[in-house]
Amino acid sequence: xxxxxxxxxxxxxxxxxxxxxxxxxxxxxxxxxxxxxxxxxxxxxxxxxxxxxxxxxxxxxxxxxxxxxxxxxxxxxxxxxxxxxxxxxxxxxxxxxxxxxxxxxxxxxxxxxxxxxxxxxxxxxxxxxxxxxxxxxxxxxxxxxxxxxxxxxxxxxxxxxxxxxxxxxxxxxxxxxxxxxxxxxxxxxxxxxxxxxxxxxxxxxxxxxxxxxxxxxxxxxxxxxxxxxxx
Numbered sequence: 001x002x003x004x005x006x007x008x009x010x011x012x013x014x015x016x017x018x019x020x021x022x023x024x025x026x027x028x029x030x031x032x033x034x035x036x037x038x039x040x041x042x043x044x045x046x047x048x049x050x051x052x053x054x055x056x057x058x059x060x061x062x063x064x065x066x067x068x069x070x071x072x073x074x075x076x077x078x079x080x081x082x083x084x085x086x087x088x089x090x091x092x093x094x095x096x097x098x099x100x101x102x103x104x105x106x107x108x109x110x111x112x113x114x115x116x117x118x119x120x121x122x123x124x125x126x127x128x129x130x131x132x133x134x135x136x137x138x139x140x141x142x143x144x145x146x147x148x149x150x151x152x153x154x155x156x157x158x159x160x161x162x163x164x165x166x167x168x169x170x171x172x173x174x175x176x177x178x179x180x181x182x183x184x185x186x187x188x189x190x191x192x193x194x195x196x197x198x199x200x201x202x203x204x205x206x207x208x209x210x211x212x213x214x215x216x217x218x219x220x221x222x223x224x225x226x227x228x229x230x231x
Contacts, residue, residue, distance in 0.1 A: 174230075
């Protein structure tokens with residue numbers, strides 16, 4: 001189910017299928033590159049928009065989760081809705097039964113707040129390391145403040161240790177500030193004019209020697225990103 005949020009000149013379309021943001025624009029100009037489907041090596045793939053990486057960001061070598069977890073593949077329940085805010089809920093699966101996850105999207109005129117909350121109601125501790133995966137409309141002058149990519153191939157993912165970042169995109173200067181996300185993953189496959197600037201807990205935490213957060217039974221994990229534009 002598609003859900004439209006608006007606040008003055010800002011507009012956002014979210015989908016309960018995957019808790020995806022499908023569009024996010026200001027005054028008719030894209031901030032996030034709109035979600036679309038394409039074919040890569042004979043397989044249908046989704047690009048664009050923004051989705052949660054939940055309960056984990058990146059590949060998993062410690063359990064049977066898909067890349068970026070199960071959150072983007074499930075249908076979420078709407079538990080709260082207003083003109084500029086929606087709260088979605090998903091019950092855990094794939095070994096995370098008993099963990100309830102919540103995604104909140106709140107839209108301001110020149111900002112978007114996205115929040116992940118995970119409540120461990122199971123009788124065991126659970127590793128978590130979530131993130132968000134927004135695709136920004138890049139333009140020809142995409143530049144991250146203070147970062148020189150040099151000859152680095154963004155297809156390999158550049159990890160930046162930071163809780164906030166500013167960059168120049170096609171239509172706006174953008175700033176992201178995080179709470180409890182400690183890295184940014186910067187990536188693109190150059191299939192279209194987008195760059196991903198992805199807040200995550202600690203990068204690829206579900207690999208060997210990774211460091212996920214251990215969410216103890218009865219505990220809550222909370223993390224946020226706030227996207228602000230210079231209109």
